[in-house]
Amino acid sequence: DAKTTQPNSMESNEEEPVHLPCNHSTISGTDYIHWYRQLPSQGPEYVIHGLTSNVNNRMASLAIAEDRKSSTLILHRATLRDAAVYYCILKAAGNKLTFGGGTRVLVKP
């Protein structure tokens, strides 16, 4: 599976947007970009995924670069409950999830 690169950590203030970058320069045409997050003492949970077009759901937005070599997860208004480790994962349909180290997001009140 192609590799992703994420910053180790990011800080944000409560109720401000958070932009989490992910680089994936070796992405293949069949790879979907998945984001999961892991709250403290919980298992990971699905956030969003996309292939080429930007995607929005109730949790977040996913902005995908035109060349697909990078993407950004956007949390529009961070809350204290959004403090978690966020994983960016490339995954072809039906293939396994390969987690990297993720980005630890700290939300300050």
Place this chain on the structure above:
Amino acid sequence: EAGVAQSPRYKIIEKRQSVAFWCNPISGHATLYWYQQILGQGPKLLIQFQNNGVVDDSQLPKDRFSAERLKGVDSTLKIQPAKLEDSAVYLCASSHPGLAGGRGDTQYFGPGTRLTVL
């Protein structure tokens, strides 16, 4: 809809002892996964079942780890004998093979079992 259930939530054992973890996936989910998550790292897939058959166990240390899913529903992961380096959180996840690349590809995780080997 009930989520993925795991038990126990915590387990402390001494090295060379045996331990077993249980997982009940979301009803109707044909695919079940076991992951190992060492502190400070992302989860690592140990084994993947499709119904009661093994799809991928390439990263399962087969000399000490075993897993089964006899009736294609719940699953058990066993470690025998345990080593200090097996201290980790063991996560179970399930998914329902639906539309390829769609939400059917989403994995739903349980809360995990935290294992401490002394």
